[in-house]
Amino acid sequence: MLEQLLIFTRGGLILWTCKELGNALRGSPIDTLIRSCLLEERSGDASYNYDAPGASYTLKWTFHNELGLVFVAVYQRILHLLYVDDLLSMVKQEFSSIYDPKRTAYNDFDDIFQQLKKEAEARAEEMKKSKQISKPLNNSNLGRKQGQVQNSSADGGNKKKSGGKSGNDSGDDGNLKGYPKKNENNNYGKSEEVPSKIDHNNKENGTSNANAFDVNKLKLRSKGGKKTAPVANKVPKEEPKKKVTKKNRVWDDSPKEAKLDFTDSVSENGEENISVVAADQGESMMDKEEIISSDSESEEDESGKDNKADTKKKGWFSSMFQSIAGKANLEKSDLEPALKALKDRLMTKNVAEEIAEKLCESVAVSLEGKRLASFTRISSTVQAAMEDALVRILTPRRSIDILRDVHAAKEQGKPYVVVFVGVNGVGKSTNLAKVAYWLLQHDVKVMMAACDTFRSGAVEQLRTHARRLQIPIFEKGYEKDPAIVAKEAIQEASRNGSDVVLVDTAGRMQDNEPLMRALSKLIYVNNPDLVLFVGEALVGNDAVDQLSKFNQKLGDLSPSPNPRLIDGILLTKFDTIDDKVGAALSMVYISGAPVMFVGCGQSYTDLKKLNVKSIVKTLLK
Structure with a gap:
């Protein structure tokens, strides 16, 4: 049974809902659909499944893009209603004919909806019955055909057994069509002789085929060797002429570089000079605004390339006339060439193929169904829509201001806890130190927790960063339970007055269940304020698998009914990918978590925010 059907505008104004259905929905399936599907550019999916305590719904929807209307149907997932798609299309057609932007109530649509619902249900029942009737008919026809084949084969066998004249009623003397006939001596005649294998070297064979190509003539012609021999000998004759000469080395008289060793200077007593490091780092890039040039030449060039497919398909005159006069309604066939070009472009920028296809x-x-404005090309319209979609995806759904949350936690008398997770070798410890340096610049007391008790050298690495930054570190060595170490570190931070605890965890692959279970326990026991996933910007399609598996394992292995998942993303090695920035889009799309930090170098200042406009411009360039 249909639970609910709503009609509302793109702005969120509900125009009509079915009063006779009137079922109270458990949870908030409509709000979740808008927040998790429509705003995240997942409207190309066929349906959306919503799970609530005691109920599970399936939601289907359709749009009227010209009028800006959304039609949503909600029903119990276990029912599998077949008429919902047909009903939505009929409701869309009927409601659009009576829609007036000035009206806010449509009580007269109740009777129309009931009639449409009855028609959709009756049509679904007829289709169901026709499918049930067609199955036995197809089986009987199949059995009838098999019987005919068996009878014909049996007749053929009887004809072969009877032999002689009975098998030659057709007048072909028992010979198959296309084969030579036998003579009276039961031999093949000379004129109709079966062709044997051609032997060009056997001279005793007197029969020759006039139409056959004589290979002996080719051999005689090739014996002259005037034309063919030089062609085969050209390459080896030229090879010894090539002499590789060693180039003279050019010595550079320019002055040498200052020094390549950038380690800390060591005093005469053997102690490192730590204050030099902190003074020379400068301001973190997190607090600097990135300026983007607003040139539109590249966009025009790309839109011109995308429009080539439309020009080839519809011709120059029709495309120009369409761009000047406008088009009544855009169809899917009109959008396919430009969308295919956009999909290829996104994939070249390291966006996962599945995500690029869903975006398109x-x-x-x-x-689809929207009116194309005058003097506007389809390719530019598609590109503008894709740009808006990418901005909506990369813009965080909820505001995460770490500095504001740190001060809020400080007022409550507890430290702000951040846990860094990720796969092996992505740079968790290094970027943890960058975040610590940025927090120190804002007068925040930071403490590190060495909870990577699995990898050798991890504690020493974090201890080095803490010594260079002159901040405290909590460590318990190796082969300890990381969840207990993190809990004791948080307790120590409360005693010594630290504002933030940065928890470093061991790198682990997404398929390593024992380590993922230990990570899930650490998050469950300590309940951190922020779980940051550290990933590389150059992984490409593997980023989707890493992030989805991390979220899945954290949810499956957690004993809590409401498990903590990944809250934000830190992208490392962003300075090594040039324009291949698609990993950022793939990670945000698959998890819904925002990119909060971007690592772009090896010093403590090389940490900055993700500039959404810059990423979108690079993706569509």
Whole structure:
């Protein structure tokens, strides 16, 4: 049974809902659909499943892009209603004919909806019955055909057994069509002789085929060797002529570089000079605003490239006339060439293929049926829609201000806890030190917790960063339970007045269940304020697998009914990827978590925010 059907605008104004259905939905499936699917550019999906305590719903929807309307149907997932798609299309057609932007109530649509619902249900029942009837008919026809084949084969066998004249009623003397006939002596005639294998070297064979190509003539012609021999000998004759000469070394008289050793200076007593490091680092890039040039030449060039497919398909005159006069309604076939070019471009920028395809489907759904404005090309319209979609995806759904949250936790008398997780070798410890340096610049007391008790040298590495930054570190050595170490570190931070605790964890692959279970225990026991996933910007499609598996394992292995998942992303090695920035889009799309930090170098200042406009411009360039 249909639970609910709503019609609302893109702005969120509910125009009509079915009063006779009137079922109270458990939870908030409509709000979740808007927040998790429509705003995240997942509207190209066929349906959305919503789970609530005691109920599970399936939601289906359709758009009227020209009028800006959304039609949503909600029903119990266990029912599998077949008429919902047909009902939504009929409701969309009927409601759009009576829609007036000035009206806010449509009580007269109740009777129309009931009639449409009855028609959709009756049509679904007829289709179901026709499918049930067609199955036995197809089986009987199949058995009838098999019987005919068996009878014909039996007749053929009887004809072969009877032999002689009975098998030659057709007048072909028992010979198959296309084969030579036998003579009276039961031999093949000379004129109709079966061709044997051609032997060009056997001279005793008197029969020759006039149409056959004589290989002996080719051999005689090739014996002259005037034309063919030089061609084969050209390459080896030229090879010895090539002489590799060693180039003379050019010595550079320019002055040498200052020094390549950037380690800390050591005093005469053997102690490191730590104050020099902290003074020379300067201001963190997190507090600097990135300036983006607003040139539109690249966009025009790319849109011109995308429009080539439209020009080839529809011709120059039709495309120009369409761009000048506008088009009544955009169809899916009009959008396919530009969307295919956009998908290829996103994939070249390291966006996962599955995500690029879903994005293009979502953009196609949002543009299908929309009116194309005058003096506007389809490619530029599609690119503008894709740009808006990418901005919505990369913009965080909720504001995460670490400095504000740190001060709020300080007022409550407890430290702000951040846990860094990720796979092996992505740079968790290094970027943890960068975050610590940024917090120190804002007068925040930071303490590190060495909870990587698995990898050899991890504690010493973190101890080095703490000594260089002159901040305290809590460590218990190796082969300890990381959850207990993190808990004791938080207690120590409360005693010594630290504002933030940065917890370093061991790197682990997403398929390593024992280590993932230990990580899930650490998060469950300590309940951190922020769980940061540290990932590389150059991994490409593997980022989707890493992030989805981490979230899945954290949810499955947690004993809590409401498990903590990844809250934010820290992208490392961002300075090594040039324009291949697609990993950021893939990670945000698959998890819904924002990119909070971007590592772009090896010093403590090389940490900055993700500039959404810059990423979108790079993806579409």
